[in-house]
Structure formats: structure tokens, C-alpha cells
Amino acid sequence: MPNYRIGIDVGGTHTDAVVIDENYNVVAEVKASTTEDVSSGIYDALSKVVASANVPVNEIKHAMLGTTHCTNAIVERKRLNNIAIVRIGAPATLAIKPLVGVPDDLREMLGKHVYLVRGGHEFDGRTIAELDEEHLYKIAHEVKGKVDSVAITSVFAPVSADHEQRAAAIFQEVLGDEVALSLSHEIGSVGLLERENATILNAAIVKVARTTASGFINALQQEGIHAQVFFGQNDGTLMSVEYTVKYPILTIACGPTNSLRGASYLSDRADALVIDVGGTTTDVGVLVDSFPRQSFLAVELGGVRTNFRMPDITAIGLGGGTIVRIAEDESFQIGPDSVGHKLPQKSLIFGGDTLTTTDVAVALGIVELGDPSKVAHLNKELLQKIYDRMIEMVEETIDKMKTSQEPIPVILVGGGSVLFPGELQGASEVIKPTNAGVANAIGSAISQVSGQIEKIFSVDELGREKTMELAKDMARQEAIKAGADPEQIYIVDFEDVPLAYLPGNATKIRAKAAGPLFLN
Template sequence: MAIYRIGIDVGGTHTDAVLLDEQNEVLSETKASTTEDVATGIYNAMHKIIEEANVPREEIKFAMLGTTHCTNAIVERKRLNKIAVVRIGAPATLAVKPLIGVPEELREKLGKYVYIVRGGHEFDGREIVALDEHHLYKIAEEVKGEIDSVAITSVFSPVSQAHEQRASEIFREVLGENVAISLSAEIGSVGLLERENATILNASVVNVAKTAADGFINALKSEGIDAKVFFGQNDGTLMSVDYAVRYPIFTVACGPTNSLRGASYLSDLSDAIVVDVGGTTSDVGVLVQSFPRESSLAVEIGGARTNFRMPDLISIGLGGGTIIRISDEGSFTIGPDSVGYRLPEKSLIFGGDTLTTTDVVVALGKAELGDPSNVAHLDKALLEKVYYGMVELVEEAIDKMKTSADPVPVILVGGGSILLPGELKGASEVIRPQHSGVANAIGSAISQVSGQIEKIYVLDEIGREAAIELAKEQAKNEAVNAGANPDSLVIVDIEDVPLAYLPGNATRIRVKAAGELAADHKAVTI
């Protein structure tokens, strides 16, 4: 029996979908409009590719979804959970309150129940003070029935998780199993405020993730498909539905990372710069050994600074629907606003009244789309200057992402990639692979399953080499449990950070392993 897989990526403008065979060859692809309820757009795209490929539904065994649900909810301040924010860190952290520096409208949404409890640890693992369990019980009783999600952050919990774990047990005891609990040690790294923000945001979008998962699963069921379901995550690998609902914040950048992974697969390049041109923005990222390069800086999401693992990306306001404004004096501006999904009704080539970047490339004869006669009257010399400005925006972004002056391969993907020429400054070659318009959906479908382990080891007891090997084995086990084929596993990331102030020559080791999906994995199916 053949085994097929579906890959879907939900963007702000389009929902892209592909159906792949066992050799990861594209059997059918489509771009459907993203709908307000999202699930309808997913269903429409899925139905179209299945009908077009005409494969037996019982042979579709894997379904992968990359989605912007959680990002959009944070940015729009909509559909967020009712949360309690608990920081374990008094008296050491009373000077700086939780949600400091977060935009006011987001603070109003998430800051109704905020508490600071005595407890936390020093950087060497010693307790600052004992955990105030009585206060935690009191808080739990106070918020019972008022909230459905809890964000718990303790000082230096990446060194010692003991207080966060105990607080979690208390809230679970009082509030029951239906209230989601997010622990900062499982989400961010050292750096209290950024880790706390990441944990708060994670707690706020649990329901959004559940809705997205249910919508995807129901869309599959309505098509008569019984498949194993996975979500894309920020590092370009997959995670199970249960994991996605527990850590929804890990999905916020999966759209761009899916595009990078898809670009690597379609071009057969493991190291390159990828420019993903959508309807509103272009994301520029770097492939390192076929995976997105990770950011070493704090990343802002919806105006809140966070410090969990995110891809290193530059987003610029240039897409297929970007609005071009020309003054009476002949000067012009490029965006950053866009007509987005309304391109087929607003742009000049489709009979609309708004000059867009797509109109510019059609008027200059660089793309065939719509009705070119609608833009034939435009000043070609001025449009050439506009086009040069558009290309320059991308070339500057590419230059910022390079680590040396040497030219590097550049891969163009996304539906808006028709905007860009076959040569770019700083590029050794410009590649526009087949199926590049749905690279994000392909990246979702071909992604590997990963497992990650992060632990503190005392090297005086075990030794560095033995500690790293142990961490590798544990990461591989995590990946296998998540659905990876053990024969295909590779270690894709190792981080070894000595903790000089801990006794016994301690070090924190983080290892990630990734492998292909196992066809016979006994994961929970829908």
C-alpha cells in the first residue's frame, strides 16, 4: 500500500496545500484564500488537492499543518485565554513587576491576575528563600473559576525547576486537569523577564492552538482521512498535536521556517539564503545544514520581548500586494502597507484602483498576469525606478543576513517571488525552483520529527564526553517517541554551557535530534 502525506501552511493571505507521494514528489498543489475562521480555508485547500490527485483516502497516512493562528491572536489581541501570571521570586524581584515593557493593550488583556510569590533560586542553584506554598494555595483558590490557563515563572528555573514543579502540582490540585499550566523552564532560557513573557504568551494562546488542532482534525475527518497529525514548529521540525497544545508558542514562526525547509528540499541546497515573498511581506532567512539559522537575540512577539528559540529572520514590507504611491512631483514610496488577500480585486491589472508591486512588474513586462492593458498608460521610466527600489530592499536584507562579503546562493520562494529578477547583488546564483509558490506547504510536509533534551550534568561525576553521549541518546529517544524512524536520526544541534558557579564542574547540555517520520509509529491517531 502506498503512503501519502498532506502538507498545509496557513498564511495571512493564502492557505497553501500539497499532496506528496512516498518519494516526496508533488502530486497536487493549490493556493486557496485564507478564511476568517481558518478551518474553512484549510478544508477547501485540502479537498482540492485530494480531488486533483485522486488517490485513495485510506492511503493518506500523515497530515502536517503550519499555521499563523497563535501569532495572529497575539498580534491582534484576540481569542486569548484568561490567564493568571505567577512569578516565584519575592523578595528578590519585587522592583520589576511582571509584564513590564509589554504594550499597554496586551497588558490589559493578560494582566488581570498577577502575583509574585516568595521563592526562587540563585544562579548556583541555592534557594533564595523557601517556596511559599501557603500563598500559592491562596492564589489558586482566588483564581478558581476565573481563569483557564496559568503561567508560572521562577527565578533561575533553568538551573533548578523545583519551585515551578511544586507550584504546578498545587495549581493542578486546586484547579483540576482542565486548566492549562505553562512552566518557564520548559519554554525559555536564562533571563527572567524575557522567559516570563514567553511563558505568559504561551499560556495565552493554548485555546487558540486547541481550536486550530480541532479544525484541522475535523477537516481530515470530513474527507474520510485517518492520518497521524503533526504541527510545524519554529525550528523547522514537527511536533505532535499534544505537544503543540502544550507549547503553542513554539509554532509562531513555523510559516517562514517551513518555507526555508521547503526551499532547501526543492533546490537540493543545504546552505543558502532564502527569500520568501508573500502577499504583504518578504521574509529573508539563512539555511545552515538544511535548517533555519537560529536567532541569538531576544525576539519581540506582539511587542513583548521573549528569549525562546526562534529562527533568525528579517521581514521587510515588500509583497505582491504592497501599495506603490506616486506623487505629482514624480517621487514614490513602496509600502509598507499592502492590499494583501484583496489583490485580485484592488490591483490595476485586475480592474481595481490601487497601484501595487504586481502591477509594476506586469507593466514592465517582467510577469504575465491579469490585463496588461490596464497598466499600459503608466510612465515606464518611473516604474523602472520603482522596480529598482523594490529590488534594492531585498538586496539590503540579503546583505544584512550574510556573515561574510562572499556571494552566496539565493533561493526565491513564495507566490510573490515573481517580483524579483534572476540576478541579485550579493548572490552567487538566484534559484527559483519548481513548486516554489507552495514551498511553505512542501516544507511542512517533508519536515522531520525532532526530540530535544536539556539537562544539567555534574561533570566531576560523569565526565563531559559521557554526559554529551547520554544527552544525545535521550534526545534520540525523545524523537523516536514523537514519531521518528530510529534508523534516520541525526544530531542537528548541541549546546554545552558550563555553569561555573555550580559545584562539581556542572554544565548545561542541550541536544536536538531529528529524523524522518516512521511509517509504523504507534502515535495516537485521530
């Protein structure tokens, strides 16, 4: 029986959907407007693409969603969980309380139940203080019925997670399985405050992830589709619904990474720079072995500094709906604001009253769209200057993202990619693949499943070779948990950094394994 997949990706302007067959050929593609509530735009795109594909719904076996629900919840401060924040680290960490540096409005929402407990470890794994289990039981009884999520962070948990795991067992015993537990060693890397912040945000968006997942499954069932559901995560791979609800923070920034993965597949390139031109922004990222290059910097999310893994993406305020303002002296400003999904109502070529970058491209004969007579009166010389500046903005970003002076291949994708020419400075070639407009949805549909660990190991205990193999095996197990086929998993990223200031020949190892979906 044929095996079809649905891939959906939610962007700032459009929600794109594709149906692909088992050979990854695109059977149908649609673009629907992204809606304020996000969900209705997803359902609209889903029903349109299923109707357009015209394949038996019982042959659609998998559905993949790349969504902005969790990002929006943090940025808009809406629909967040009632959480308890537990830091295990007294007496060593009392000087700086949890949520320091977090914006006041978010601290007020999330900081109602904050606790500091005796325990935690030193950088070399020695215990700072014995874990105060009595205090943990007391906290668990105190928050019972008041919170639906708990964020647990212990000092140097990436070195030793014992105290976090014991705390989790106590909370589970008292609060039951309904209350979600987020453990910092599973989410962030070394660096207490940023890891704690990432864990707090993860705990705060569990409810949003659950609602999104059940809404998506229900929408599929309304179309008669009983498919296995996966969510896109921000390293360009997929995770199961259970994994998503446990680590919803990993869905953040999955949109640009889906575009990178889709661009890699459509162009058959493993190493290139990808420019994804949407309606609101242009995202630029780098492919390394078909996966997005990861960022090594702390990331701000909704004003909160965190250190969980994120793709290295630069976004500029330039897209198909970007507003262009011209002053009386013929000086101009491009963006950063956009008409977004209202392009068909607002732009000049469609009878609106707002000059957009798409109008500029149509007036100059670069794009065929709408009614060109509505922009024929505009000053062509000035428009050419505006267009040249648009290209400069992209070329400057290419320059920032490259790691050497050498030109590299550039893949242009996204609905707004038609705005740009076939030659760009800094690019050895510019590739515009077929189906480039829905590369993000294709990236979502074709993605593999991955697992990653980042942990400090003492190499002296097992020896270098065995330690490396242990780390790789832990990454493989994570990938299997997330839904990968155990027979086809391979290591896609491995990095070890010796830590000179730690005893025991300590080394920080990051390992990532990936493989195709386990088709059962």
C-alpha cells in the first residue's frame, strides 16, 4: 500500500502544507494565511492540501508539524502553565535567586512558587550538600493543586543529575503523573542561570504543546486521517508527540530549520547557505552535512537569556510584504514592518494603498503578479535604487554568515524568493529549486528523527575510546526514544571539549544521532 506523508509549517505570513509520497515526490502543495490563533490556519491548510492531493486518506500514514505555538506563547505571555520553580543548590547559590534578569511581567506570572533547596554538586561531581528530601516533600505537598508543571534545576546537573532525578521521583510520588516535570540536565547545557531559565520556559509551555498536539490530531481525524504525528524540532529533525510535550522548548525556531532541511533535499546539496524569504522576514542559515549549523551563543527568548541548543540563524526585516516608505526628498526606508498575510489586500498591485517590496519587483518587471498597471506611475529610477538596497541587505547577511572569504553555493527558497536575482555577491551560484516556495513544509515532511546529549564525562573512569562510545550510545538511545528506527541510526554531530580546570581528565561531549522514522 502507498505511504503518504503530510508536512505543515507555520510561518509569520503563510502556513504551508504539502503531501509527499514514499519517494519524497510532492503530490500537492498549498499556501494558506497564518491566522492570529495559528490553529485555524493549520486546519485550513490541512483540509486544502488533502483535497488537492486527492489520495485515499487511509494511505496517509504520517503527519509532521512545524509550529510557532510555543514561541508565540512565550513572546505574547499567553496560555502559560502555573509552575513551581525548584533550585537545588543551597547554601551555594543563595546570592542570585531564580528569575533574575527575566522581564518583570514574566517574573510576575511564573515566580509565584519559587524554592531553594539544600543540595547540588561541585564542578567535579562532589556533593555541595546532602539533598534535603524532607524539604522537597514539604514543597510537593505545598504546591499540590496549585501548579500543573515543575521546573527542577540543580547546580552542575550536567556533571551529576542524581539530585534532579531524586527530586523528580519525590514530586511524581506526591503530585502524580498529571503534573509535568522539566529537569534542567535534559534541556540546557552548563551554566546555571541560563539552563535554569530554559527549564522554566520549558515547564511554562507544556500546556500549549499538549493543546497544539491534541488539536492537530483531532484536525487530522476530522479529515479521516489516522496518522502517526510528529513535531519539528529546531535541529532540523522530528520528535514524537510524547517527546514534544516533554520538551516543547525544542520546537522553538523549527520553522527556519525546516526550510534549511527542505532546501538541502530539493537542491541535493549538503553544504550551502540557505536564504528563506518569507512575507515578513528573510532567514539565513548554513547547512553542514544537510543539517543546520548550531549556534554556540546564549539565546534570548521573549527577553529571557537561555542556553538550550538553537540553530545559527540570522533574520532580517525583509520579505515579500515588507513596507517601503518614500519621503518627499526621495529618501526611502525598507521595513522592518510588513503587511504580512494581508499582502493580497494591502499592496498596490492588488488595489491596496501600501507600497511593498513585491510592488517594487513587479514595477521593475522582475516578478509577474497582480496588476502591473497599478505601479506603472512610480519613478523607475527610485525603485531601482530601492531594489538595489534590498539585494545589498541580503548580500550583507550572506557575508556575515560565511566562515571564509570564498564564495559558497546559495539556495533561495520561500514564497518571497522570486524577488531576488540569480546572482548574488558572495555566492558561487544561486540555486532556485522546484517547489522552493514550500521548502519549509517539505523539510518538515522529509525530516529524520534525532536525539542529542550534552554532558561532562570523566575520561579517566572508562578511557577515551569507551567514553566516546558511551556518549554516542546515549545519543542513539535518545533518538530511539524520539521515534527513530534503531536499525538505521547514525551519528550526525560529535564534539568533545577537554575541560582543563576539572579533575579526572574531564571532557564535555555533545553527540547527536539521527535516523529515519521507525515505520510500524
